[in-house]
Amino acid sequence: MRNMFQLPFEMKKIIRFRKSNGRVKQIPSLFNRMSSLLDEGYTFSDSINMLLPYHVENVENWRGKIQEKLRRGDDVVEILQSLAVPTQYLMAIKIAQENGEMALALKNAAMQMEFNEKMRKKLINLLAYPVLLIVILTSVFIAFRKYFLPNIIEIITSSTNENSSSINVAIMFLHLPDILFIVAGLTFSILIFSSFYIKKQGIKKQINILLKIPIVSYFYKLQITRHFSSVLGGLLVAGFSLQQALTVIQDQQLNKTLSYVTTVIEKSVKYGESLSSAVSIMTMFFPKFEDFIKHGEKSGYLGRELLIYSELLDEKLQSIIKTGIALVQPLFFLIIGICIAVAYLSILLPMYEVIEII
Known part of the structure; x- marks a missing residue:
């Protein structure tokens, strides 16, 4: 378990991260649109790159960070965590990576x-x-x-x-x-x-x-x-x-x-x-x-x-x-x-x- 004395330092990191990258707006809408694109055959990488301009302000900065994560081999959940998606919604998406129901998982999380x-x-x-x-x-x-x-x-x-x-x-x-x-x-x-x-x-x-x-x-x-x-x-x-x-x-x-x-x-x-x-x-x-x-x-x-x-x-x-x-x-x-x-x-x-x- 995390030591409670580490929480202020973690909060500072989160604040610095948000200041440098900006806040992701309307995450449910992002998930709904991403679900539709995945159903139409788009890849996760293409979907998120297409939708980012509608949900963040510093688009190029976000794209650079996401591309870096993709090059490192990070999975979908790790990328969504960087978008400040609450952990409680990521469990179903994690399992969806295993069973191939990513579009449905994103839609349910949005709901x-x-x-x-x-x-x-x-x-x-x-x-x-x-x-x-x-x-x-x-x-x-x-x-x-x-x-x-x-x-x-x-x-x-x-x-x-x-x-x-x-x-x-x-x-x-x-x-x-x-x-x-x-x-x-x-x-x-x-x-x-x-x-x-x-x-x-x-x-x-x-x-x-x-x-x-x-x-x-x-x-x-x-x-x-x-x-x-x-x-x-x-x-x-x-x-x-x-x-x-x-x-x-x-x-x-x-x-x-x-x-x-x-x-x-x-x-x-x-x-x-x-x-x-x-x-x-x-x-x-x-x-x-x-x-x-x-x-x-x-x-x-x-x-x-x-x-x-x-x-x-x-x-x-x-x-x-x-x-x-x-x-x-x-x-x-x-x-x-x-x-x-x-x-x-x-x-x-x-x-x-x-x-x-x-």
């Missing part, structure tokens, strides 16, 4: 990028108004606590010469934003610290830790199962034997978790276990995954059924993401509603006290 970008923009749009309201409410709370409440306290104490319970309640209510910000800050800090801690562990320990966290465990199993079934299914459909397919997945370094999981499965398969039996022993896959594999083994269409199962999980994940994003705005409005109610109480209680005194 995933477009979906993620669409969800990101939707989340930003949904949160923009609630966040603005929260900022305004927080400003009102602070202004009332700093300017208005001290005058009321002075009026009440000068008239009664004792502390008022309504004032104490109002002060407590007016500290609600402080409590919310402290809780949010602590939660964020814990998440960041936990993320760094987990990343520093070995793959086996990472898996064990993540599988013990209730909600995270569900999504982690879903992601591993989705990736494994997609990659293995694609290789089996391309004509690879089970043993060959497992070896290819095991040797790749883009997804080390998948490589580790496949290594464990491959050892069981070597000793004569069926794939369904090897999967059933492990606790890191989605429930009933072994039953699906068993059906594919019996029918003789294991590769095709694994791809279908991967598509089902992908649809399930996208549905969960859409539902989660749809619930974010109502949750924020509920928090805003509570803040407004508290604001009214913190204003009205001292005002009633003043009215009674007058």
Whole structure:
């Protein structure tokens, strides 16, 4: 695992690289067009050289770097990595180099990028108004606590010469934003610290830790199962034997978790276990995954059924993401509603006290 102290130096390299080369724009569009050109018979080299002017500013510099990589014998994945394509989309492309489905892999990666970008923009749009309201409410709370409440306290104490319970309640209510910000800050800090801690562990320990966290465990199993079934299914459909397919997945370094999981499965398969039996022993896959594999083994269409199962999980994940994003705005409005109610109480209680005194 990378040492966390190396991260600043790596970030500096990335920043220098981007400054000297410029940013690659509209990667999903690049992948879609490249997929169409590959289907028409163009080579990868011809396709990327043809499309670069539409997606980068310093065209000659990019072309020179890509040609240098091609002369060195770098593969498609290494070239796409230089274009700052996120690693999560490169796994399928890596496997596509083995099974000859490069055009389809690029098209699928473009669809995933477009979906993620669409969800990101939707989340930003949904949160923009609630966040603005929260900022305004927080400003009102602070202004009332700093300017208005001290005058009321002075009026009440000068008239009664004792502390008022309504004032104490109002002060407590007016500290609600402080409590919310402290809780949010602590939660964020814990998440960041936990993320760094987990990343520093070995793959086996990472898996064990993540599988013990209730909600995270569900999504982690879903992601591993989705990736494994997609990659293995694609290789089996391309004509690879089970043993060959497992070896290819095991040797790749883009997804080390998948490589580790496949290594464990491959050892069981070597000793004569069926794939369904090897999967059933492990606790890191989605429930009933072994039953699906068993059906594919019996029918003789294991590769095709694994791809279908991967598509089902992908649809399930996208549905969960859409539902989660749809619930974010109502949750924020509920928090805003509570803040407004508290604001009214913190204003009205001292005002009633003043009215009674007058």
